[in-house]
Amino acid sequence: xxxxxxxxxxxxxxxxxxxxxxxxxxxxxxxxxxxxxxxxxxxxxxxxxxxxxxxxxxxxxxxxxxxxxxxxxxxxxxxxxxxxxxxxxxxxxxxxxxxxxxxxxxxxxxxxxxxxxxxxxxxxxxxxxxxxxxxxxxxxxxxxxxxxxxxxx
Amino acid sequence: xxxxxxxxxxxxxxxxxxxxxxxxxxxxxxxxxxxxxxxxxxxxxxxxxxxxxxxxxxxxxxxxxxxxxxxxxxxxxxxxxxxxxxxxxxxxxxxxxxxxxxxxxxxxxxxxxxxxxxxxxxxxxxxxxxxxxxxxxxxxxxxxxxxxxxxxxxxxxxxxxxxxxxxxxxxxxxxxxxxxxxxxxxxxxxxxxxxxxxxxxxxxxxxxxxxxxxxxxxxxxxxxxxxxxxxxxxxxxxxxxxxxxxxxxxxxxxxxxx
Numbered sequence: 001x002x003x004x005x006x007x008x009x010x011x012x013x014x015x016x017x018x019x020x021x022x023x024x025x026x027x028x029x030x031x032x033x034x035x036x037x038x039x040x041x042x043x044x045x046x047x048x049x050x051x052x053x054x055x056x057x058x059x060x061x062x063x064x065x066x067x068x069x070x071x072x073x074x075x076x077x078x079x080x081x082x083x084x085x086x087x088x089x090x091x092x093x094x095x096x097x098x099x100x101x102x103x104x105x106x107x108x109x110x111x112x113x114x115x116x117x118x119x120x121x122x123x124x125x126x127x128x129x130x131x132x133x134x135x136x137x138x139x140x141x142x143x144x145x146x147x148x149x150x151x152x153x
Numbered sequence: 154x155x156x157x158x159x160x161x162x163x164x165x166x167x168x169x170x171x172x173x174x175x176x177x178x179x180x181x182x183x184x185x186x187x188x189x190x191x192x193x194x195x196x197x198x199x200x201x202x203x204x205x206x207x208x209x210x211x212x213x214x215x216x217x218x219x220x221x222x223x224x225x226x227x228x229x230x231x232x233x234x235x236x237x238x239x240x241x242x243x244x245x246x247x248x249x250x251x252x253x254x255x256x257x258x259x260x261x262x263x264x265x266x267x268x269x270x271x272x273x274x275x276x277x278x279x280x281x282x283x284x285x286x287x288x289x290x291x292x293x294x295x296x297x298x299x300x301x302x303x304x305x306x307x308x309x310x311x312x313x314x315x316x317x318x319x320x321x322x323x324x325x326x327x328x329x330x331x332x333x334x335x336x337x338x339x340x341x342x343x344x345x346x347x348x349x350x351x352x353x354x355x356x357x358x359x360x361x362x363x364x365x366x367x368x369x370x371x372x373x374x375x376x377x378x379x380x381x382x383x384x385x386x387x388x389x390x391x392x393x394x395x396x397x398x399x400x401x402x403x404x405x406x407x408x409x410x411x
Binding site: 007010011014017018021022025029036037038039041059098099100101102109124125126127128129130131132133134135136 | 198199200201202203207210232235236237270271272273274277278279280317318320321325332333334335336338339340341349350351353354
């Protein structure tokens with residue numbers, strides 16, 4: 001059964017409207033570019049894409065073997081680590097409580113500012129977890145079999 | 154092939170068929186929830202990084218999934234109502250909104266509760282969380298717009314247009330974690346490769362998603378039936394049913410035959 005002409009017209013108007021709107025929204029999102037991102041990667045900071053006079057977020061993986069805890073002169077425990085996107089690195093310092101998931105090789109998003117020495121002084125560190133869900137036993141088994149899952153850089 | 158389509162258009166037909174379907178949907182919902190919750194909360198393993206916190210997933214993921222699915226159903230039903238002027242389609246669209254809003258609120262709430270112990274924060278303005286919050290506002294806007302009209306027909310039309318416009322947000326929510334860098338992790342389930350989630354966690358999760366789906370269709374049917382009665386209160390079949398429920402159901406076939 002063929003559709004009645006006025007219904008076809010209406011349907012076309014709706015489909016056309018949604019398509020036009022999608023293109024418009026797509027262009028707006030495309031134009032907003034970097035602003036839609038939550039954080040800058042170390043590479044983007046190295047390329048000077050991040051505003052250095054503002055509070056920004058930097059995101060990446062905590063580089064293996066770089067986490068150190070230092071007792072500062074004002075008796076505050078400071079954590080120093082390197083955030084990497086596997087191309088560029090950035091040094092980060094943080095003197096507050098770290099989230100439970102913070103560890104080497106883990107994704108993090110830090111909020112803060114880059115000081116004169118080029119060190120990112122964070123006031124907040126969030127752990128970013130990946131989309132992998134595994135039981136601990138499986139991980140042990142994989143490691144025993146010689147296929148450790150831990151991501152390394 | 155269009156007969157079923159036009160049959161659906163009849164509120165009376167929908168009222169009849171949904172009465173027969175409801176017990177099955179209610180039963181399936183209960184069984185799926187029982188199975189999913191037992192497997193998910195008691196028998197699935199803890200995550201290698203998150204420990205038992207990962208169990209929020211069995212509520213969070215289905216709620217987020219349904220929040221988007223319900224929106225698409227709401228918009229498609231609204232569009233069908235606009236094009237074919239089908240009463241039931243508009244009723245379905247309108248009945249979707251509060252349920253969808255509930256799923257969205259649940260997804261946001263469980264996400265916040267999950268975010269605190271894993272990420273270290275309840276909320277962050279990343280693309281995924283923000284677009285899901287916009288979804289909640291779309292649902293609330295739809296409900297507010299619909300209730301702003303005295304005339305149901307104008308209300309149906311206006312809110313259907315709003316629902317269709319808001320559909321643009323759905324792919325944004327879904328792909329936000331790929332298009333931009335976000336705190337929210339990428340998809341574990343809906344990608345073409347093997348799901349990056351262990352089978353012992355995947356099955357309870359899939360069962361929970363089906364439980365949420367059946368729950369939604371059960372609640373939707375209840376809402377649609379109530380809305381049909383409200384709107385068709387002047388119709389003969391509704392009056393007959395209310396004045397004498399027993400007489401109505403007993404003489405259902407005989408009155409048809411007359």
